[in-house]
Amino acid sequence: MIKTLAGAEVARQIGEQLPDTVTGSDETTVFVRSEAILDVARFLKESLDFDYLVSITAVDFLDHFDVIYHLRSMKNNYSVVLRTKCADRQSPSVPSVVSLWQGADLQEREVYDLMGISFEGHPNMKRIVLWEGYKGHPLRKDFILDVPGGGKAT
């Protein structure tokens, strides 16, 4: 079985190396500040052997976005969830991790396209499934569906 690392234990290890980056933890998840995501991800990859990025996704909670990284170590067969808040609704942005895991490439573009969170440092940050010029980001909770030629974000 893939072992789920305790969030608190991983948070402690991150905190020792990178103070002031962790904002909390629970059984499976480490919460970090969004500016620090690249540093924390680098630490997890290089020091704790998280070699595999399972998925990147985002959830819209209306007052903020959560960006969620499911990480796994194939070498040691364990996993952890990294989670960060993004409060800016006008132009939300978090650092890209594509320099660490190539697997982030298309997934970050998808999050940008559908949720409107841009990833700083991504080499090709543009829409992926919708067309250029489409208005709005459909997976946002305040997205209105019925506008011809694209949606409309309020």
Added chain:
Amino acid sequence: MTLETEPVVLNMGPQHPSTHGVFRMRVTFDGEVIVDFEPVFGYLHRGIEKLGEHKTYLQNMPYTDRLDYLASMSNNMAYAMAVEKLAGIEVPERAEYLRVIMAELMRLSSHLVGVGALFNDMGAFMTPFIYMYREREKILDLFDMVCGQRLTYNYMRFGGVSQDIPEEFMPTLKRFIDEMPGYIDEYDQLLAENEIVLARSKGVGILPADKAINASVSGPVLRGSGVKWDLRKNNPYSIYDRFDFEIPTGKVGDVYDRYRVRVEEMRQSVRIVRQAMEQLPEGEVRTRVPTPFKPPPGEAYVPIEAPKGELGFYLVSDGSAKPYRFKIRAPSFINLTVLRDLVLGWKLADAIIIFGSIDICMGEVDR
């Protein structure tokens, strides 16, 4: 006078037999060699993740059929398992066995299409494809028996499967499982050592193991690169720990290895189905779930080893009857991350078989 040359841009698709659906490749050539490559997605985007937030949990089940429509049973299983984890539902033993039988038959069926289509791309036009469709047809007949559908099954439910198998299912399945290894031998006789196949696929489109891991590749593409990783073994979900089977891997990670991994996986699937048939217990096939069905607030990510790789559903519940977030980790989509690096430096005909060897389904790529 000086002669000037310039790169040529060619659009492959979205309507093209070799693109396995509506996929577009924007390929730049220097002479015959590919120097730049850009995949273009979205022609089959139906917004299933957004739709999922507007339907109840059960209403979403038929939508999962339409992700990777060559592996609908696997999609059903992954989604049902994710909801079960979210709501804490137990599945009866007989239903677990039925799920495994269906999922492994689905793997056989999906690999038959994947391998057949690869040979189509390689120039063995239609003959291997139709041979493999002969067996796929038998699998579809079996699915037709259990749920009345040949493509979009909608068979699994939270807490089990929608109905028990009919009487004639087991004898038919037994006949098929007894015949299948012979059919796989037949494909191998015709294709595995075929000189044209070897010349076209050996050493083409090599994906090194470290790069495959770094690019989040999963499924037969990852195992073709020699990484022994299969969620059925590494994270034995459902009842996969009760079966005896192996994980085939490739050596160099070329097109040929990916093709061989799929064929060997078919043999292993036959083994699993045979064991599951022998062990199949009597009993209920579905536990009752409360209605109206409202899982408690929380979230769950559940991955399974679908035919094309790691298929995961990430669900967030706010305690209502509809998912707050319905995210699909689609293996075909993420496996395409490496396509650009694999095709650079090859010719167009090679790019087509490299693309074919990744075995994607556009329903899942675009969602």
